[in-house]
Amino acid sequence: MSRWQPETPRRLQDAALELFSTRGYEQTTAADIAQRAGVTERTFFRHFRDKRDVLFHGQDEFTAVFVDGIDSAPADTPPLxxxxxxxxxxxxxxPDERREHALTRQSVIDQHPALQERERHKMAGLATSVGQALRARDVPxxxxxxxxxxxATVFGIAFTTWIRPGERRSLDAIAQSVLGELTRLGTSA
Amino acid sequence: MSRWQPETPRRLQDAALELFSTRGYEQTTAADIAQRAGVTERTFFRHFRDKRDVLFHGQDEFTAVFVDGIDSAPADTPPLxxxxxxxxxxxxxxPDERREHALTRQSVIDQHPALQERERHKMAGLATSVGQALRARDVPxxxxxxxxxxxATVFGIAFTTWIRPGERRSLDAIAQSVLGELTRLGTSA
Structure with missing residues (x-):
């Protein structure tokens, strides 16, 4: 049996979110998270720099999935x-099964200004990468x-809507609807 | 003669920017700024919390000037x-005579991630206040x-363009042109 366990980061993330939302972010340590996930503290630090990193892990993949969409679009697709x-x-x-996880994560972030700033930094990085991908597609x-x-704004609004209690539409459906509003905004000015 | 000197904050700001750009932000203290402006350190702290505050003073007025524009627009003006x-x-x-000052301030901010984050926070606050003003005008x-x-994005792009060396157009002319681009973006999608 291989010692490599691909599910370890995910287990640590689930354990962290559970502790953050029940015990509180400040009151939770990396050691607590490791213990809850059934791994050693050393294993925790092999995957994450610190407990904050658990919330923001995967920024590169997050950004890449937007850029992939741009790169695969047909030639002559207009900017929007x-x-x-x-x-x-x-x-x-x-996917919809991530909704609960996303909502819990967002609740923790909303309660801590330092985490909100980290989230703004992440979204600023997203906009920068998307801008580069658009320029690579000759958008001036x-x-x-x-x-x-x-x-980035449309994504932020759509994401906030998606995790709202009672919301049933997929993130994709909401995002395309918000993007449609943006288009209408331009035509009514 | 009144002891109230309305020009003191401005003199402290000018002294601070001069020291930040020649000596460096880290190497400048509140005491240095006060001395350069010819006032006591106590006077500095009557106007500013710390040296960072010198760069971000006036956020309320900055936000208010956007909101004033919205509040004074005719009824039935569309969102854009x-x-x-x-x-x-x-x-x-x-105004154009502030261009040099704005450029120097921006150069200091661009060199320090913590100041960049404070600037992002300021722009996020601007967007929140403008959103409130729009909802007060019944924009859904x-x-x-x-x-x-x-x-906020249009303002940011226009401002960056305005302080670019050799740029001669007013901030107003640039901002209206960038806003025009945004409108065209919506119609070509």
Whole structure:
């Protein structure tokens, strides 16, 4: 039997979120998380820098899934069409069975200004990467930055809606609907 | 003669920016700034919490100038028209004689991640306040948040362009042009 356990980071994430939401973020240590997940503290630190990192792990994959959508879109797709493709691709990262996990994570972040700032930093990084992908598709400035920032905004609104209690639509359906609102905004000005 | 000197905060700001850009942000203390401005350290702390606060002073006025533009726009102005009014009003806050000052301030911020994060926080606060002003004008969600975030993005792009060496257009002219690009983005999707 292999010692490599692909599910270890996920188990640590689940244990961390459970402890953060029941005991409180400040009151939870890396050692607590490791213990709850049934691994050693050393294993925890092989996967995560610290307890905050558990909440923000996977930023590269998160960003890559948006960029993949842009890269796979047909030639001559207009800028907001590329954003639609990025959002559709991103939604695959958040299937409905992740909704509870996403809501718990967001509740922890919403209670801590330092975590909110880390989240803003993550979204700023997303917009920068999407802007680069759009320029690589020959979208000129300032359209590339405008579209990239708008895409991050649409994603943020859609995500907040998706984790709202009682919401049943998929993240993809919500994101495309919010993007449609953005398009209508431009035509009514 | 009154002891109240309205120009003291401005003199402290000018002294701070001069020291930040020549000596370096880390190497400058509140005492240095006070001395350069010809006031006591106690006077410095009557106006600013710390040296970082010198760079971010006036956030309330900054936000208010956007909101004033929205509040004074005619009834039935569509959402992006309200954003145009907010940007036009905001531009009065940055006349061309402030361009040098704005460029120096930005250079200091660009060199320090902690200051960049404070600037992101300021822009997030701007978007929140503009969103509130739009909802007060009966703009529904998600249009209000989309328009507010787009307005902050347009302002950011316009501001970066405005302080670029050799740029001669006013901030108002640049902002309206970038907003036009945003509108075109929506129609080409």
């Amino acid at each position: 069409g590329l954003i639609a493709a990025a959002l559709r691709s991103a939604a695959t990262f958040f 400035e300032p359209a590339a930055t405008l579209a990239a920032e708008s895409g | 028209g309200l954003i145009a009014a907010a940007l036009r009003s905001a531009a009065t806050f940055f 969600e998600p249009a209000a948040t989309l328009a507010a975030e787009s307005g």
